[in-house]
Amino acid sequence: xxxxxxxxxxxxxxxxxxxxxxxxxxxxxxxxxxxxxxxxxxxxxxxxxxxxxxxxxxxxxxxxxxxxxxxxxxxxxxxxxxxxxxxxxxxxxxxxxxxxxxxxxxxxxxxxxxxxxxxxxxxxxxxxxxxxxxxxxxxxxxxxxxxxxxxxxxxxxxxxxxxxxxxxxxxxxxxxxxxxxxxxxxxxxx
Numbered sequence: 001x002x003x004x005x006x007x008x009x010x011x012x013x014x015x016x017x018x019x020x021x022x023x024x025x026x027x028x029x030x031x032x033x034x035x036x037x038x039x040x041x042x043x044x045x046x047x048x049x050x051x052x053x054x055x056x057x058x059x060x061x062x063x064x065x066x067x068x069x070x071x072x073x074x075x076x077x078x079x080x081x082x083x084x085x086x087x088x089x090x091x092x093x094x095x096x097x098x099x100x101x102x103x104x105x106x107x108x109x110x111x112x113x114x115x116x117x118x119x120x121x122x123x124x125x126x127x128x129x130x131x132x133x134x135x136x137x138x139x140x141x142x143x144x145x146x147x148x149x150x151x152x153x154x155x156x157x158x159x160x161x162x163x164x165x166x167x168x169x170x171x172x173x174x175x176x177x178x179x180x181x182x183x184x185x186x187x188x189x190x
Contacts, residue, residue: 066135
């Protein structure tokens with residue numbers, strides 16, 4: 001953990017959540033799970049109801065009801081035993097990216113989030129410490145935030161209990177990532 005960055009986030013970033021305005025400190029791209037794991041995109045294509053780099057529809061945000069993003073994917077990496085999905089906001093004024101969604105224990109033949117959940121995949125704790133999708137809610141007055149959907153193909157089936165958080169999931173994946181798919185959406189509050 002980078003203590004200096006954590007202290008800057010606590011002093012210069014998080015207080016902006018309470019008083020408004022543009023945070024002076026961000027989690028940063030280098031702290032995204034795929035970067036920490038030194039994984040590289042491998043051709044797994046993710047699809048949602050927005051294009052890569054495009055705006056996330058308001059219904060998936062805290063301002064529009066917070067319904068989960070209907071995510072699907074194709075072309076799985078050979079040798080995959082399980083999948084893990086993490087959705088993080090690297091523009092959050094927090095020490096680590098804000099985790100919006102974590103789903104793990106998905107079988108290698110799973111092709112979308114709805115089937116994963118109905119088939120008994122585990123739903124992890126997001127940064128609000130709740131299981132499930134946390135709708136996009138950047139600070140009012142801030143620039144658009146990016147939401148990075150990261151689908152990891154693993155050579156193992158995670159041996160984790162229900163409702164794990166980001167740290168446990170990243171540690172479980174270390175050294176076991178076979179493939180990676182990325183999709184980025186944006187959202188800015190008016």
